[in-house]
Amino acid sequence: MVHRRRPILALPSLAFAFAACSAPGHRVLTQGNDRLCLFDRDGQIVWQMPWGGIHDLHVLADGHVMVQRGAHRVVEIDRTTREVVWEYDAATANGNRGPSGNQGPSGNQGQRVEVHSFEPLADGVVMVAESGPARIVEVDRDGTLLCTTPLHVDRPNAHTDTRLVRKISAERYLVCHEGDGVVREYERGTGRVVWEYDVPLFGREPAGGHGPEAYGDKCFCALRLPGGNTLISTGNGHGVLEVTPGGEIVWQLRQDDLPGIRLAWVTTLQVLGNGNYVLGNCHAGPGQPSLVELDPVSRRVVWRFEHFDELGNSVSNSIVLDAPTIAR
DSSP: OEEESSOOOOOEESOOOOOOOOSSSOOEEEEETTEEEEEOTTSOEEEEEEOOOOSOEEEETTSOEEEEETTTEEEEEETTTTEEEEEEETTTSTTOOOSTTSBOTTSSBOOOOEEEEEEEOGGGOEEEEEETTTEEEEEOTTOOEEEEEEOOOSSOOTTTSOSOEEEEETTEEEEEETTTTEEEEEETTTOOEEEEEEOOOTTOOOBOSSSTTOBOOOOOEEEEOTTSOEEEEOBTTOSEEEEOTTOOEEEEEOTTOSTTOOOOEEEEEEEETTSOEEEEEETOOTTSOSEEEEOTTTOOEEEEEOOHHHHTTOOOOEEEOSSOEEEO
């Protein structure tokens, strides 16, 4: 189901059209403690609105915010008016019958559908990854289905089929399968797996939970670097890996490699134009940053974003807005 209030032409971008500021730090859009928040470079909240938990977050060329609402809706918010100006309900659109326990348009109870990732593409097209149905769809702003790509899932579960998904070329998607602990690259339309990487446990046994004491291979984000390698955040593996097309690990960041910082559930990755990495550190607890920027060569931490009092312990997705970005 699609709800549309007015036409929007919005192309993907990672920056608001805000005036430059010479203050230290970065401007950050994030979500925590049931609200979306924009922080300025001094770490002050300059915009906010009530909003529940999310896994994905984007900013469009006109400054609008594209974000999840609930388990299966993707919406676009006008940041000035705080109004939702576009909505796509994956649970009831394009062949889906509604979330488990509810009735879809046909009156029949349908398969559970969750959305943990989406991406605005060119010409107003939106990519939506549907966990449960295990597929990627591309739709226009009227909700018309433009393309469907089936996904391969070894451990089907609407909550863990996927985390972040990114379209890395005209005919390829890079998908983090949280439940499988595997990153797969798919051919658009056919669903053919053209590359995959099984995130290793490095000889350790899995441990439950979400904080620093947990452990596993529940990968959250994968980015294709310009040279062809893949950068992977390992979720409850507490780290980041860079792997070659052949699966060789050529760079690794582990839980306690950064002085004074303990990594917990490592979520988002953002590669800045200066080569630095910004990584999300969710469920890390008080006294720990939810975002860390580091120079991957020297491993020197050049900036940390620590706002536990304002955001709490479940900050799963954030965007640095004021820096040129190579990949996110």
